[in-house]
Amino acid sequence: xxxxxxxxxxxxxxxxxxxxxxxxxxxxxxxxxxxxxxxxxxxxxxxxxxxxxxxxxxxxxxxxxxxxxxxxxxxxxxxxxxxxxxx
Amino acid sequence: xxxxxxxxxxxxxxxxxxxxxxxxxxxxxxxxxxxxxxxxxxxxxxxxxxxxxxxxxxxxxxxxxxxxxxxxxxxxxxxxxxxxxxxxxxxxxxxxxxxxxxxxxxxxxxxxxxxxxxxxxxxxxxxxxxxxxxxxxxxxxxxxxxxxxxxxxxxxxxxxxxxxxxxxxxxxxxxxxxxxxxxxxxxxxxxxxxxxxxxxxxxxxxxxxxxxxxxxxxxxxxxxxxxxxxxxxxxxxxxxxxxxxxxxxxxxxxxxxxxxxxxxxxxxxxxxxxxxxxxxxxxxxxxxxxxxxxxxxxxxxxxxxxxxxxxxxxxxxxxxxxxxxxxxxxxxxxxxxxxxxxxxxxxxx
Numbered sequence: 001x002x003x004x005x006x007x008x009x010x011x012x013x014x015x016x017x018x019x020x021x022x023x024x025x026x027x028x029x030x031x032x033x034x035x036x037x038x039x040x041x042x043x044x045x046x047x048x049x050x051x052x053x054x055x056x057x058x059x060x061x062x063x064x065x066x067x068x069x070x071x072x073x074x075x076x077x078x079x080x081x082x083x084x085x086x087x
Numbered sequence: 088x089x090x091x092x093x094x095x096x097x098x099x100x101x102x103x104x105x106x107x108x109x110x111x112x113x114x115x116x117x118x119x120x121x122x123x124x125x126x127x128x129x130x131x132x133x134x135x136x137x138x139x140x141x142x143x144x145x146x147x148x149x150x151x152x153x154x155x156x157x158x159x160x161x162x163x164x165x166x167x168x169x170x171x172x173x174x175x176x177x178x179x180x181x182x183x184x185x186x187x188x189x190x191x192x193x194x195x196x197x198x199x200x201x202x203x204x205x206x207x208x209x210x211x212x213x214x215x216x217x218x219x220x221x222x223x224x225x226x227x228x229x230x231x232x233x234x235x236x237x238x239x240x241x242x243x244x245x246x247x248x249x250x251x252x253x254x255x256x257x258x259x260x261x262x263x264x265x266x267x268x269x270x271x272x273x274x275x276x277x278x279x280x281x282x283x284x285x286x287x288x289x290x291x292x293x294x295x296x297x298x299x300x301x302x303x304x305x306x307x308x309x310x311x312x313x314x315x316x317x318x319x320x321x322x323x324x325x326x327x328x329x330x331x332x333x334x335x336x337x338x339x340x341x342x343x344x345x346x347x348x349x350x351x352x353x354x355x356x357x358x359x360x361x362x363x364x365x366x367x368x369x370x371x372x373x374x375x376x377x378x379x380x381x382x383x384x385x386x387x388x389x390x391x392x393x394x395x396x397x398x399x400x401x402x403x404x405x406x407x408x409x410x411x412x413x414x415x416x417x418x419x420x421x422x423x424x425x426x427x428x429x430x431x432x433x434x435x436x
């Protein structure tokens with residue numbers, strides 16, 4: 001009975017935890033995106049430094065891959081938003 | 088003639104904002120007279136949600152709201168009235184109640200009836216913005232098409248010469264390499280998709296505009312259209328690779344069916360969420376930065392925030408182009424992979 005009470009109380013007053021969880025989750029997703037796109041940018045720079053004629057193609061591919069990585073990070077941000085809106 | 092439509096539209100938007108951004112002097116005098124005028128605390132979350140979500144009237148600025156028609160079908164009856172009726176009477180009118188953007192039936196005592204289904208077919212802010220962007224797109228592209236007939240055999244001039252490189256870029260760099268030899272069939276849809284997303288992304292960045300491509304239902308429909316086109320034009324090899332992937336012993340097929348099924352659903356879902364989250368996230372960033380000015384109420388903060396917001400708006404314009412490009416590119420790639428012909432080198436048969 002007391003365990004049930006504690007759980008019920010935690011669920012009822014859990015708004016603070018839920019909101020914090022949403023925020024931390026979104027932040028971690030941003031870290032992931034930052035690292036991923038940083039690596040892409042680094043390799044793109046290296047590739048262009050080796051062969052400046054391929055700069056156009058490398059730039060196009062870099063933008064495409066950056067958008068794909070950003071989409072995954074934004075999945076995490078959307079989950080965070082959902083938590084914020086539903087609680 | 089279509090160029091004149093665009094000119095009139097842009098001039099009217101600019102003049103409306105100039106006229107209604109004047110500070111309302113009558114409010115100032117009222118505040119001085121009545122001492123119990125309490126200043127409301129600025130609620131940033133509410134302000135942001137108000138600008139991101141859909142609503143039944145179109146509020147350009149605080150003193151200018153355009154009431155849009157509310158069209159409801161309930162119990163077989165069609166009811167049409169202006170959304171100004173909801174504003175006058177705090178959301179209750181003619182047996183209907185507007186509660187958190189949903190419309191419910193309500194009886195005279197004020198009790199909401201949750202069991203009667205009300206079909207809300209109103210022209211909301213997003214629908215009106217969609218119609219406006221359709222008018223803009225049609226004007227632009229009819230003008231471009233007309234340019235091809237009037238400048239037949241000559242160099243392109245005017246609006247035709249502005250859009251031709253963009254259209255050719257999409258055709259040669261995005262559609263042709265990714266869809267393959269049969270790209271002509273899908274080119275009209277893909278070009279329309281690109282310019283639709285681009286124009287709506289850019290329109291959403293204007294003040295007082297509706298957040299259309301940041302609405303998950305709109306992006307869901309676009310992704311669903313991609314899903315439909317891919318699966319209706321998929322050839323035998325695509326389906327074969329889905330149900331019987333090569334190099335897999337037949338005993339493991341059920342596991343791969345689950346994986347491939349999820350993969351088939353995730354591709355349009357990722358298209359939907361990518362566009363929605365990028366555009367809505369961008370709007371939230373700009374609104375939060377501008378809201379900081381109201382939280383701190385200081386000119387110095389205002390100047391600094393203004394410069395940084397200008398920089399962020401530049402990034403948002405770049406994101407608008409990139410997201411339209413990526414959506415079109417990924418749709419072309421999915422269509423290309425569905426209609427790809429069988430290559431002997433791929434597997435032993």
